[in-house]
Amino acid sequence: MFRLAVKSVRHNPKRLVLTAVAVALGVALAAATFTLTNALSGGFTKLFEEIYAGTDVIVEVDPDADPAEEDPFAATESVFTGADVDEVAAVDGVSSAWGGRQVMGSVLAADFEPTNDVMAGGGPPSQLFNWAGDPRVDQATLVEGDGPAADDEIVLDLDSAPNLGYAIGDTVSVATEAGVEEFTLVGLVRFGESNSLQGATLGYMTDARSAAINGDDGYEQISVIVEDGANQDAVAEAIGEILPPDTRAITGEAKAAEQTEAFDEILQYIDIFAIAFALIALFVGAYIIVNTFRIIVTQRTREFGLMRAIGVSGRQLRTMILLEALVVAVASSTIGIVVGYLGALGLSTLVEAFSGDIFGTVTLPLDAVLWGYSLGALVTIVAAIMPAIHASTISPMEALRESATESKKPLRLRNVVGGALTLLGVLAIVVGLYMDIERPYIPVGAGAMILIIGVTLLAAQVLVPLAYGLKATLTRIFRVDGKLAANNIHREPRRSANTAAALMIGVMLLALVATFTESMKSLVTEQFKGNSADFFVFSSQGAIPTGAIEVIEGEDGVAYVTSTGLGTVLLDGGTTNVGVIDPETADLAFDYNNEPDFDQMDGGVFIDPSMVEAGYEVGDELTLEGPEGTATLTVTGRYLNEGDAQVWIDEDTGHELLGDYPLAQSMVVLDDDVDAAEAQDQLLEALAVDYPLVVLQSPGEFEQLANQFIDLLLGIISAMLGAALVIALLGVANTLLLSVTERTREIGLLRAVGVRRRSIRRMIRIESMVMAIFGTILGMILGVGLGAALVRALEDFGFTTITIPWVWLLLYTISAAIAGVLAAVWPARRAAKLDILQAIAFDG
Amino acid sequence: MTTSTTVTIAASMRGGTKDYGSGDAAVRALDGLDVDIAQSEFTAIMGPSGSGKSTLLHTLAGLDRLTAGESWIGETQITGLSEDKITQVRRDKIGFVFQAFNLIPSLSARENITLPLDIAGRDIDPAWFEEIISILGLGDRLTHLPAELSGGQQQRVAVARALVARPELIFADEPSGNLDSRSGAELLGFMRRAVKEFGQTIVMVTHDPTAASYSDRVLFLADGRIVDEMREPTADRVLDRMKQMGH
């Protein structure tokens, strides 16, 4: 039986080529991702090992401390005092202990000119630390000059210094949150063995200077070197006993392993993301497989009838076809895995050409092989089941029939099942989106899947009237070619529907994402309508320095600056996100969606919809506990958008609870008679002195920026869907190719009675285009529908308008037509090249 | 080969040679064959299996190319024309009836009949269409798909299609080969009427002496050459001749 299956595949491999390509493409996507993430994991493992290589024991905040139960604010950034360091140093077996702290800042290039470009910023991030002078602690070795001894001295890594335009002796500017700090470059260091920093700048200054810039002489971490021969684990344990609460001592080795594990976890998400897209691609591929096997079974009806006549059982036939599918699956999965691996190899080489050595050795991981084969085999076998069952029901009488056309089974059953599935799918989606249930994505995802299958089944029915409708039009435009094309689409409605549906899925997802992102853009536009601010303040190196706000406030023509801060407080035993605003000015600069306006806050607190859901209401008393203090406040109003912050307080309360909190957003409002463009230049000039990395974006610029990000998102997802679309087009080509083979006689006859090659080609092309456009339109209807439903479900997050992405839809339709023409190239050529005589020969 | 009265030649071939394959496996299907097909005559081509009948028909009709020699449809020399030009000649001047698979399955009987006109973008002559339909008795079958027609009806639709564009020539390859004797006789009768009543020229390949007896002239083929011909054939005479040839 297996031999028969292999023979059958080998006898006519051409008809399976595109099927195999479809499977291989999906498998390659998965395999490439696994290979890449595996190599990335290897590369970063090496990096982490290098970082923690010299340090024997690290003392740090315990990441597992549960802030809700313990004191949530004890474990903030600089937890260790100098005394703690001394105490650790005194523990038995400790040779030396060093308190480490990082300075937030960006080393400016020698030729740095402030620009108002959020993106340009300070370039790659800078990693600045206090200098220990011990390579085991610093992870950096001095290779030239001296270490920083005086407070105005700095060392940089040997690659960044020349890149930024500095030589030893030069004055180096560093933009920090406290303003621009100047240093003299006194030495160059190398990080680890090969200074592989992925483009980041590494720098060290004295301990005193770092404390001064941070405005805090605490340490984030203590690095410990143990005495020769001392056991690291034992020392770590001993240190652990004297540590403040919520901190821990961990060996360097264990820390590296922990980091690697954490990183691998992130990579796992990438794998899942990629598998999702690979599954989409393979799901589309499954449609092609169904079609291919369906057509093959039809073409071999006589052969199967003959086999049945000579005593082969239906079950044996079914097994044979499934075995054929397995042969195809194994072959194409193998190709997919190899292609995926090679693709990953190429991509990693390409990436490393730009970003330096971030990948470990690129090897083919077992995961890739296992996932590749299982995905490939699963999809192929599942897709071949229906055609196989169909084959097993072929009666021996079929062997005696003359023409091998699919029996004209009525579509009734298909319609009933399709209709039921469509309804069920819609229902599941509605439940998921609008009912308040946990894990709504499960019914939504499953519903979408069921809906797709339902629509695919129904599409066959839709195609019948559609093809008739089109026939008249196509006949008018393309005469006989058009008529025949319409007939061909209608002749095998199931086949055409499956083909179109494969494309439908990809387009549906595209349209869904486009609807969502365009609505998101509308949301942005909508939000800017409520904006009266002249500028938004940004920092390209992270938080907005409070000093910069003071600079802006001090300039002529500025009416006021209003800022939003963010923090975390404890409320009734749970952590709660808190937003801090200036009640006097917030609503003047920006029309917040709140009830009443913030100026009615009256020293109280506003709550968001999630709080209302949790049972809090206006008039309640809330006790908020922050790291710096506790306050009991009255709920004086509601903030109506979900997802920003759960409670809102004014600046005084903010300082009381949080101390210095980071600013998430600052808006500048100018005096009435001030020219915005001039003011922007003036303010930037003022900022350039101490805060050169702070930029001002006008609402227009900001909106554009936000839209750029949204477009980027759309772009990335579209690219990931590319594989699915390519497979769908292969499906169109495949179906046409197979049906050309099936129609050999017919095409030969047409040629004999005088139809030119050109016309034959055109006929196939029209057929292809109609199927492609049909699939696209179906996909767009579904995609826009689902996207709209999704947007509506997110109403609470501020989505107010559903924007239909007309431009994209038009683009998709045009692309579909072009794609249809492209997909028809090969089948059309095949059809036009058919040997007339062979086509009309009477022997089978 | 010639008669005393002058006849118009509808198609002809001179030195027609057709080789299949090459080297040791080469087969010479036509071997320097000369033939003229007279207008308004029903010509039958007979011969043993493998004698080159189909090849002759295909090369005469421009479906296949000669290896050597020349052929004409009317005044038009086929040999040497481009594929597109030959297709155009077929479209405008030739009708076909094959043994089977004559019809496009997705088109109705009417659409199949008018296909050559549709392709050429020519208008249907309704009177002519009606006449053909009534002679062939297809009136109540026009909206049916081929799959819904009997074998005899399908072949009659094919004949109707061949006739509808009033081609200069109709080529038929074993048109009754797949039919029972009654349907076959009917079909051949129609073809003969087309020749007698409308002056249609028909060339028919057959290996059935009874079918050949409907023709005006039978050409006997053996090993790619015309070895004999017979006028006003009867089934018995044709059968005798075939027996002589060792069929």
Ligand SMILES: Nc1ncnc2c1ncn2[C@@H]1O[C@H](COP(=O)(O)OP(=O)(O)O)[C@@H](O)[C@H]1O
């Ligand atoms: N496509 C082909 N390739 C090779 N040989 C062929 C081909 N078509 C016909 N022949 C050979 O040419 C000869 C004449 O064939 P054909 O014209 O079909 O004869 P008939 O129709 O009289 O049976 C035969 O020997 C046949 O085997």
Ligand SMILES: [Mg+2]
């Ligand atoms: Mg023959």
